[in-house]
Amino acid sequence: MACKSTVAAFFFFFFLISLIEPGLSYEIQSVESDCTNRWIHIRRLPSSFNLDLLTNCSEYSLYDNFCPYLLNHGLGPKTHNRSHSWYRTDPFLLELVFHRRMLEYPCLTQDPTLANAIYLPYYAALDALKYLYGPEINSSSQHGLELYKYLRSDAAEIWDRYEGHDHFLVMARPAWDFSQPLNIDPPLWGTSFLELPEYYNVTALVLEARAWSWQEQAVPYPTSFHPSNLHLLESWLKRVRNSRRRSLMLFAGGGGISATPNIRRSIRNECQDNTTDDDASVNLNNQQICYIVDCSNGICEHDPIRYMKPMLQATFCLQPPGDTPTRRSTFDAIIAGCIPVFFEEQSAKSQYGWHLPPEMYDEFSVFIPKEDVVFKGLKILDVLQSIPKAKVRKMREKVIELMPRLMYRRHGSSLVLKTTKDAFDVAIDATLERISSRLKDVSIQ
Structure with a gap:
């Protein structure tokens, strides 16, 4: 019953928004000084492509x-x-x-011919559930075809104008979940959305991108921190800056208990070796050497209280890859002012170029090749303890500086906070630049 009431409330909200959307967008436009080359048209889609998918929130066992x-x-x-x-x-x-957040974007236009980009409000990850966990698992190559049929049958001129090059959407899962090769029998994990030729021209914002594809771009995982005004943001930044770092390094996650050599097992072994007694667990700076927040079986997923306080008290947060290279924990750590330690470049450096420019990584993070740890006996502790204190302080300040552009502020935020770009703003600006560049490259303009 609670689930149904939640969905009903959500539906009611979007019903209201559908009534006031034009007025909302134009009202906010009045505070925007220049929308040149920034106009976006939100394509109106049948509710079967977004709102109706919310009714299945408890359907997949x-x-x-x-x-x-x-x-x-x-x-x-x-x-x-x-x-x-x-x-x-x-x-x-x-x-x-x-x-x-798109409904609050200050440069919306109802005329698609004036738009520099077209946003598709399609809940691709939710629609994928029926193929990943539901009754249509053997039809995963069909994911996205109904949307394409609609785009070509309803106001086809919007799509045909640039053959989809000016369209973008958000797909809230790693791109691997949408990359099953077509005509594989029996089907592998995932759907084939990104393998469909129909969508080769569309820009997809995903939580993790493939290294070789030009279709998608990774954007930050949402954390649990969504301030609604500048005061709340500045209060948190002050707390992060003043937090006492009692642990040298921290790992929040699961895994690492199998007999097979892997980076998570190496981390757990090193932490256990340095917490066997009081003398071994404290370094010269009176810090606990290693702290583990056990997040096995997903117990931390919706409970930021479990890991945010330990992260606030840690200097370095270890970010080993898991099923895929990237982790939400990377962004949780940065929100806590904890310096991330990466073991694969695919974990962040080759992923989030819009939000974390690759040339900056040495300024705010540490990289230790996982092969050196797992197979060559390199101790993570030795690497981290060798970093001078002055450099650690500079790295933490850089982490704090980057923090606002990695969070997703709450919708309806005050205009003062809107002068600070967050993850959404950075993604939109870069998407517009990407689409503009792509249109020039294909000589469509």
Whole structure:
């Protein structure tokens, strides 16, 4: 019953938005000084491609019930009643969060011929559930075809104008989940959305991109921190800057318990070796050497209280790859002012170029090749303890400087906060630049 009431409330919200969307967009445009080359048209899609998908929030027995996390337009419920900025956010609901923020974008136009880009409010990750966990698992090559048929049958001139090169959408899962080769029998994991020739020209914003594809670009995983005004953001930045770092390094995650050599097992072994007694667990700076937050079986996924306080008290946060190279924990750590330690370039450096320029990585993070740790006996502790204190302080300041552009602020934020670009703003600016460049490259303009 609670799930149904949650979805009903969510539907009611979007019903209201559908009535006031034009007025909302034009009202906000009045505070924007220049929309030149920044106009976006939101393509109106049947509800079967977005809102109707929310009614299945508890339908898939092999997938978590995401009904409770639809609250607050996809940010999830607050961590506690008095919270102003912290929510139990599910990162796979980024499509809803992004859609809500798009309705506040200051340069919306109802005329697609005036638009520099076309946004498709299609909840691709939610629609994929029926192929990943539901009854259509053997038809995963069909994912996206119904949308394409609609785009070509309803106002086809919008698509045909640039053959989809000016279109973009958000797909709130790693690109690997949409990259199953066509005509594979039996089907492998995932759907074939990104393998369909029909979508080769569309820009897809995903949580993790493939290294070779030009279709997608990785954007930050949503954390649980969504401030609504500048005061709340500055208060958190002050807390992060003043937090006492009692642990040298921290790992928040699961895995590492198998007998097979891997980076997570090496991390756990090194942490256990340095926490066997009081003398071994404290270094010369009176810090605990290693701290583990056990997040096995997904117990941390919607509970930021479990890991944010330990991250606030740690100097370095270890970010080993898991099933895929990237981790939401990377962004949780940065929000906590904890310097990330990467073991694969695919974990971030070759992923989030819009938000974390590759040339900056030495300024805010540490890279240790996982092969050196797993197979050559390199100790993570030795690497981290060799970094001078002055450099550590500079790295933390850089992390704090980058923090605002990696968070997704709450919808309806004050205009003062809107002068600070967040992950959404950075993604939109870069998407517009990407589409403009692509149109020039294909000589369509």
